[in-house]
Amino acid sequence: MNDFSPATLDIARIRSDFPILSQTVHGKPLVFLDSAASAQKPRAVIDAMVNAMETQYANIHRGLHWMSERTTEAYEATRDDAARLLNAADRAEIVFTRNSTEAINLVAHSYGRGVLKPGQAVLISAMEHHSNIVPWHMLRDDRGIELRIAPITDAGELDIDAFERKLEDGKVGLVSITHMSNVLGTYTPAERIVQIAHAHGAKVLFDGSQAIVHRRIDVQALGCDFYAFTGHKLYGPTGIGVLWARRELLEAMPPFLGGGDMISSVTDERSTWAAAPHKFEAGTPAILEGIGLGAAIRWVEAIGYDAIAAHEQALTEHAMSRLSTIEGLTIIGRAQDRGGVVSFTMAGAHAHDIATLLDRSGIAVRAGHHCAEPLMRRLGIDSTARASFAAYTLPSEIDALADTLTRVREFFG
Amino acid sequence: MNDFSPATLDIARIRSDFPILSQTVHGKPLVFLDSAASAQKPRAVIDAMVNAMETQYANIHRGLHWMSERTTEAYEATRDDAARLLNAADRAEIVFTRNSTEAINLVAHSYGRGVLKPGQAVLISAMEHHSNIVPWHMLRDDRGIELRIAPITDAGELDIDAFERKLEDGKVGLVSITHMSNVLGTYTPAERIVQIAHAHGAKVLFDGSQAIVHRRIDVQALGCDFYAFTGHKLYGPTGIGVLWARRELLEAMPPFLGGGDMISSVTDERSTWAAAPHKFEAGTPAILEGIGLGAAIRWVEAIGYDAIAAHEQALTEHAMSRLSTIEGLTIIGRAQDRGGVVSFTMAGAHAHDIATLLDRSGIAVRAGHHCAEPLMRRLGIDSTARASFAAYTLPSEIDALADTLTRVREFFG
Amino acid sequence: MSLDDLRDLYQEVILQHGRHPSHAGKPATYAATAKGDNPMCGDRVQVFLSYDPAGRIVDPRFDARGCAISIASADLMAEAVAGLAPDEARRVFVRFRDMARTGECADPDETMELLRPLAGVHQYPSRVKCATLPWHALMAALEGEGQATSE
Amino acid sequence: MSLDDLRDLYQEVILQHGRHPSHAGKPATYAATAKGDNPMCGDRVQVFLSYDPAGRIVDPRFDARGCAISIASADLMAEAVAGLAPDEARRVFVRFRDMARTGECADPDETMELLRPLAGVHQYPSRVKCATLPWHALMAALEGEGQATSE
Ligand SMILES: Cc1ncc(COP(=O)(O)O)c(C=O)c1O
Numbered sequence A, B: 001m002n003d004f005s006p007a008t009l010d011i012a013r014i015r016s017d018f019p020i021l022s023q024t025v026h027g028k029p030l031v032f033l034d035s036a037a038s039a040q041k042p043r044a045v046i047d048a049m050v051n052a053m054e055t056q057y058a059n060i061h062r063g064l065h066w067m068s069e070r071t072t073e074a075y076e077a078t079r080d081d082a083a084r085l086l087n088a089a090d091r092a093e094i095v096f097t098r099n100s101t102e103a104i105n106l107v108a109h110s111y112g113r114g115v116l117k118p119g120q121a122v123l124i125s126a127m128e129h130h131s132n133i134v135p136w137h138m139l140r141d142d143r144g145i146e147l148r149i150a151p152i153t154d155a156g157e158l159d160i161d162a163f164e165r166k167l168e169d170g171k172v173g174l175v176s177i178t179h180m181s182n183v184l185g186t187y188t189p190a191e192r193i194v195q196i197a198h199a200h201g202a203k204v205l206f207d208g209s210q211a212i213v214h215r216r217i218d219v220q221a222l223g224c225d226f227y228a229f230t231g232h233k234l235y236g237p238t239g240i241g242v243l244w245a246r247r248e249l250l251e252a253m254p255p256f257l258g259g260g261d262m263i264s265s266v267t268d269e270r271s272t273w274a275a276a277p278h279k280f281e282a283g284t285p286a287i288l289e290g291i292g293l294g295a296a297i298r299w300v301e302a303i304g305y306d307a308i309a310a311h312e313q314a315l316t317e318h319a320m321s322r323l324s325t326i327e328g329l330t331i332i333g334r335a336q337d338r339g340g341v342v343s344f345t346m347a348g349a350h351a352h353d354i355a356t357l358l359d360r361s362g363i364a365v366r367a368g369h370h371c372a373e374p375l376m377r378r379l380g381i382d383s384t385a386r387a388s389f390a391a392y393t394l395p396s397e398i399d400a401l402a403d404t405l406t407r408v409r410e411f412f413g
Numbered sequence C, D: 001m002s003l004d005d006l007r008d009l010y011q012e013v014i015l016q017h018g019r020h021p022s023h024a025g026k027p028a029t030y031a032a033t034a035k036g037d038n039p040m041c042g043d044r045v046q047v048f049l050s051y052d053p054a055g056r057i058v059d060p061r062f063d064a065r066g067c068a069i070s071i072a073s074a075d076l077m078a079e080a081v082a083g084l085a086p087d088e089a090r091r092v093f094v095r096f097r098d099m100a101r102t103g104e105c106a107d108p109d110e111t112m113e114l115l116r117p118l119a120g121v122h123q124y125p126s127r128v129k130c131a132t133l134p135w136h137a138l139m140a141a142l143e144g145e146g147q148a149t150s151e
């Protein structure tokens, strides 16, 4: 059954970093295949947050006392961690947000309303998460900026020729596109996208919410202009995300939220802004979460992207081959270049029912439209069930999934 | 020296809830008098977050499996906690934000741009935190909505007659005002403000960032329309805040950020919105922080506002009387109705130097403009040092402050 | 790993109604209709109502995309409310919603016995909405509103 | 509780220059000026420069609102850069900034000895900016920019 040989990862050690993985659900050992929705947290992340709260907590940036200085250092160190993770040219290019969604909204507000002009267009793809669709609907309705959608092929890949045609009239000022689909697992051809977009005068934002979990990202090598990711999918806490943007773009953009910490001076009459990144970070930030994210980044780096990517590649292939043999099951998305999420439907069984049945066996998967309704419509389906993998996923967990799905099939048969 | 008799609080027990309070700083026991910037976290908050990460974490709302259901329950329970804390009529009136700053920005965007009309005005006071100034500058510059500022008296109280005059022409659509000044400690006369504002057709938002830490808040009794607070000052984690608003207002307001979780449906062409509060909560929320905030609220409720208020009242009186006797020290703000923050200046010693000297003795205070530059200008000063108190503050800590300030005075004398 | 303890949720009658609903399909004519959406998961249902001269519900029908629970619930609902006056249907809704949330039914009668197979959802908080969605659409149709508001 | 270990930061010379700076005050005429703000704490300083025919800095002056550290730093800076060519002043700035951050000075000379009392700030990360703020304003004035950009 288990023809899978683990890659270079010491999975047992990795799993021992995650207290939750020894839990049971409905009396069964937890099989957590919902990491693409949010990953579990290693002890290093939990400890970093607890340690901050127990030994050196205070509000940051404006404090002149020891606790505040230590907390500021720990929080700001995460900016260095994030800059290193993305290979950003400058730590000042790292803006902390709540999550990817806020990062994209920040761009839609500050770049979309402050730099783009009515009559220009934003180009997304047909496989975006709602977080990379709705902000552009709102921008369009508020400022008359057109929204274009690049189609995908039936295999679930970006139709790169059609993509290029959408740019040809030169009106597109910004391409905002996923780097990896949360439904199909598809990676988009990032370098190619940047090349084409730049040739037509458009900037490029990648929604890296999924991609950065599975693959090393180098924003300078990609050549993109904005990169967004969310901490909780990268083994970090909730409440913290990152927008990376080229410094000159951040400097050209007006601020988004107003408040403490983002100003240079405030009088009754007017406010002037601090330099980036602080210009975009109003109010008390998610300090503890920033500290937790730093620990998550360092945890990922210690494991190493090469090992993680190889492990997840093997898991994905194993899952594809196991699931393919289940009668009535259809895998949705057959891209060449893909990461560790596998969506599927089953004849006669709705995705919700599948998820509930799997849950009874201790197996956590996601079911529904995955915040990607337009993609669902494009695929002609209402929902899928989705299994997704992380550094701590075992091949035997995929076997458990496949075995249980066979029984689900019988149950509804 | 210590003529202070503790109120009904069992301070020793309360202090034992806070692991950080047994830390030393520069070899001296920590005397943390910077709680108005951010409060320390009780064990209950730390444990709630750790427990969530170790035993039942998953992304919420859309998950059909056990972990997701448990996490959703825990997170949504905090909405009930917050509704109870504020005595809101309906849990759907609780919108989670990152902090007070984002809560106020949300109102400035959604109510300010979506409901107020150019030509209308917003009225703030002369003792606002930047978080309740800058968003209105931005709204004014973006949408032509006038910004008015109600003056304060030399004692540091709202000049209520002048306040009323600012409303007389009926142009003010929204009063956005602090419920307690973070610099002066002044409570504003909330019921009176609401009465006057409503009589002139204006809605009222209270910035309750400070007030809610020290006093029971009942939004229905206050009669206000919006109430904002921030979790990290209420013994909760960073990254989570609350905007309460009357349901009909939330319904009339367009959404703020777009993304997952806040939609009813998304097509290529358009998005429609979920009902409040979800309409205002785009993307994966600060789940762990929401869970931590619930624990903080329950911790505060278990101690009880009556005991906290009495304790802090006594501390404040003690501080005022001890500090008043120090030569060259001036207490800034002499309001009748005031909470547990005391700002002061000292002849010949700049606030930063005071803070550094105190820090060397293990005493943490804040120094600077406290994100209230216009107030500083009104008071004719550049900065103050500020000591602020919490449920865990000891009268002996105030004595330590006073003793050390006497030495600081000698040092610079 | 056994799925047998799922039988409390997926009773045979639910599987049956989920697979072969007898009241599905948009009728040629109807007096009122309303849609219900669950934005969180994408389930959709539309309910179509006709009334007899006395104002009682006649041959209620629905068109749904969703899971076995929501289809079975819509189908059983159609059976349960056929012949009822709007106010009676509203009372059944309230009792059904309570049963879906708690698993208990305080005052069982023939109608509630018909619906009882759905009581198992109370163990699955995220699935309660699947069971109540068609009912919210029904309530909206009775009020003459086009769209059910979610809870 | 003793404040004596503060003497490493607040040496007598700093207290002296902080209390009675000799180069404070806006001059009647000047060739260049720039402001420096620390938005985090509200410190402000403005530097005024004049040059001799050879392009050397003459009688630099400043106007500052801030703490003892920033005033003393501005005053010692004025002493240190008087008579220097702009490029020499820039080099002093770089060495001073390093010393403020690390507490060390790799290549001490007379100028750096003059500034050494400020080396103690390296122990107080939040106060380093107090010491460097006037220098940032000086650099901006030398570049002909009106406003120092903060670090
Ligand atoms: C009165 C007042 N309003 C607003 C804020 C802003 O709170 P936050 O930074 O958590 O958004 C603060 C605290 O910094 C405050 O004291």
Ligand SMILES: Cc1ncc(COP(=O)(O)O)c(C=O)c1O
Binding pocket: A036, A037, A099, A100, A101, A102, A129, A131, A132, A178, A180, A181, A182, A207, A209, A210, A230, A371, B260, B283, B284, B285
């Ligand atoms: C591709 C993609 N984009 C954006 C998001 C939004 O992330 P968040 O909810 O953390 O903002 C997600 C995950 O939900 C995602 O998978």
